[in-house]
Amino acid sequence: MGQALRVALAGLGTVGAGVVKLLDVNREIVERRAGRRIEIVAVSARDRSRDRGIDLSRFAWCDDAAELASRDDVDVVVELIGGADGPALTLARRTIAAGRHFVTANKAMIAHHGIGLAGDAETAGVALKYEAAVAGGIPVIKGLREGAAANAIGRVYGILNGTCNYILTTMEAEGRDFAEVLGEAQRLGYAEADPSFDIDGVDAAHKLSILASLAFGTRIDFDAAAVTGIRHVIAADIAQAQALGYRVRLVGLAEASPEGSSTAGLFQRVHACLVPHAHPLAHVAGSLNAVVAEGNFVGRLLFQGRGAGEGPTASAVVADLIDIARGEYGPAFAMPVASLAAMAPAHSGDRRGRAYLRFSVADRPGVLAEIAAAMRDAGVSIESLIQRGATPEGGVLVAMVTHEGPERAVTDALARLEGSSSLLGTPMMMHILDV
Template sequence: MTSPLKLGVAGLGTVGAGVVSLLRANADLITARAGRPIEVVAVSARDRGRDRGVSLDGLAWHDDPVELATAPGLDAVVEVMGGSEGPARALVEASLAAGRPVVTANKALLATHGVALARLVEKTGATLAYEAAVAGGIPAIKALREGLAANRITRVAGILNGTCNYILTEMRVKGLPFATVLKTAQELGYAEADPGFDIDGVDAAHKLAILAALAFGRPVDLDALHIEGIRHVSALDIALAGELGYRIKLLGIASQEKGGVTARVHPCMVPEASPLAAVEGVFNAVLAEGDAVGRVVLQGRGAGAGPTASAVVADIIDLARGRTAPLWGAASETLDASPALPMAAHRGAYYLRLMVLDQPGVIADVTAVLRDARISLESMLQRGRAPGEAVPVVLVTHECEEAQMSQALTRLAGLPTVVEPPAMIRIEAL
């Protein structure tokens, strides 16, 4: 029998313990598919005494994870510690520099240092595999880099953060405010004690930066992304979206436009008939559009021990089989250098909700602002009357430029009859 592929695993949290468990539970199947046994022989984590639900007996323990980069007897390293800096970055860079293959789930590291890592991989010939970095158990990386390799991808989009999707789903289904659902998500373990990384769109942005690099054959560029979270989405807006035939989702969207690429993360209204509208709870989805294949949609669990370990082990099996691919789908010198387009150049339709005093002339003032910004209306919705009190007025626009909308929002916020900042959500026909 071919000699085993021997692994060192850095990080024994939910994902790391899940990888060790899955390799053992499905050992016969994995050996058959990998063509050789796969064994974890060394580990590194901060706390030796913690019960992780998996036996670590007989494994070499390294207090310093970077030691795994050059420890004797290892064929590859699995990095599931996370973080764009610190031990995770040091371990990955040291392993690649030593020519040792790495499998990682570290989206932040790839999104932040992807250009430098590609150069290091090309210099040393080592492999860096990262299926688990985007959308957990959904094989999004393999789909873009391998399955759709013959296509010119025109757009990639998705629900890339399960925490946000859970919150928005619960707000819609139960009519609860954001703060209440966030607290529940924290109690259930779907959101961290400090949830900013998720609800402010940073996690989704890391994943979109990776998808955009693969989809369009360009260097990864996190700084080019426009990023908004979901803190400002209200239960009222979610209910009104339903009346208009939409659902609100936090989406990452990147598209190839004339003159460059746009990449953005923000709440969107998508038609109820869209495949993304039906993705609920903690589930993720990735949508890609290619010139030959058309639209492809992948959906599944985007986090957790099982789904993420599934993606990590898939990469490990590729290593065992000797299957490799360039980090970003092509050699660095062939990547597209076309510019990233600014958010101000985005064109689309918009949902606006204004809380206005119910008095004569208000609608005329609002429509005058939109007229001056050269924005035309598709529809307007007003519910009830409350003379002298604040009432919601909902406007849906035809397509216009983001710069025009920004100008209009500034002027609308300054009207004396508009009593709180306007709510704006972009509409996406996905």
């Protein structure tokens, strides 16, 4: 048994407390698997006196997290402060510069600064690990970096935000509308008081951009992701989707343009999608997360589990620590930073697919003809259409599913209808995921 791996923990919220508990409860099995003890020696948090249900007296306390980076008795710093910049980033840079390993659950920081930090870690010869930053306890960073490493990946996609999935599957189960379910989720603590990072898709996009880098061997390009959330999904969308054999899920998807296409590049999108019942993502309910990677030799791999919370996130953080304790680590993004490509963003218009469209229209003659004409003129072929029920705007609901065609045609059709007095609200468009 070697020397203990000495850990400093910055941030003692839910996840930080979870890491302390895990290393207490599973001490023996972690030590056997890691080949050495993993010991917290120092901690830092904003409020020393808060009761977290754990005994902190055995650890050194630092008021300033940045001090942890340069303690002589520390081998690894675990950052659980959060935020793309600020104290978290300062701590990351100082820790790596001081020649110590760095573990984080911080998706925003990795999405924005991960490649720079990986370069620093390479230079310093230390580990930069972030399993907990994507999909909580599911080992999907490892699954892409190592498990699927032999494959050229065509697509990577998944359900990356448990709050959105909880809201959508609750709307589905109970036929209720978005605002009502969100309010309840906030009261129950399943959604933040300011839920916009979750429900507008930003959190999922952070995770997606990290997965895309691993899948395609590219530099992270968070800004290139097209991101919309789930605010505009209404109960009727979910009911129509159900009737047509689909479920509505917020899906983050990254895809490399097929070889030989005129516009090679990387496409990244976070969007509410219609998922066919036969697709495994249709069965991912509640706050679960799931990630699919499609490789040219392995085929479709699915990883599913709990994407957030004290236990799952702590599990991922300590898995990173065990890798470090074993000496089993290497380039953070699967290859040296110099080998990562910079892929141009691909445009959605070049993609082909099917779409769901929903309009709230005035209840008067000629409206359907107007919509149908816009579709025809844009070259959109309608597979099925249903006109039923009232909408929140007091109009009539028209929902349709298109045949496969270029996405730009659907965008064009919607542009043709813009400003029409027949439309009572902004039309809703959702892409349909292939089986």
